[in-house]
Amino acid sequence: xxxxxxxxxxxxxxxxxxxxxxxxxxxxxxxxxxxxxxxxxxxxxxxxxxxxxxxxxxxxxxxxxxxxxxxxxxxxxxxxxxxxxxxxxxxxxxxxxxxxxxxxxxxxxxxxxxxxxxxxxxxxxxxx
Numbered sequence: 611x612x613x614x615x616x617x618x619x620x621x622x623x624x625x626x627x628x629x630x631x632x633x634x635x636x637x638x639x640x641x642x643x644x645x646x647x648x649x650x651x652x653x654x655x656x657x658x659x660x661x662x663x664x665x666x667x668x669x670x671x672x673x674x675x676x677x678x679x680x681x682x683x684x685x686x687x688x689x690x691x692x693x694x695x696x697x698x699x700x701x702x703x704x705x706x707x708x709x710x711x712x713x714x715x716x717x718x719x720x721x722x723x724x725x726x727x728x729x730x731x732x733x734x735x736x737x738x
Contacts, residue, residue: 619694619708676729680722687716 645664652659691712698707 619711623690623711623714676722676726680719680726683715683719683722685719687712687714687719690715 649659649663689712691709694707694709694711698709
């Protein structure tokens, strides 16, 4: 039984990553299909679409996107570590179990924060 829990704890993060990526790709594909259908219908009717019709709406504020992603990843890493620490306290096991798994999203979040501050500094340098 303990081996099965350990196996699930190791596999679950990877399955979640694949699932999240699959959901995002499916959503983006559906949005692009709707835009393409609308575009073809507009051409058939002779209507003109705005130039920024296919522009990515997320590209407006990439600096804030990096900050947001960084905070989410850091929080996720801390949450995962606290979860495994709590489980090890409940089971009264001296080992921290999977707590180090939380280090991965934590450091990814730190990377996003570094990107945020570098982009912010670059924008202020370019604005002067």
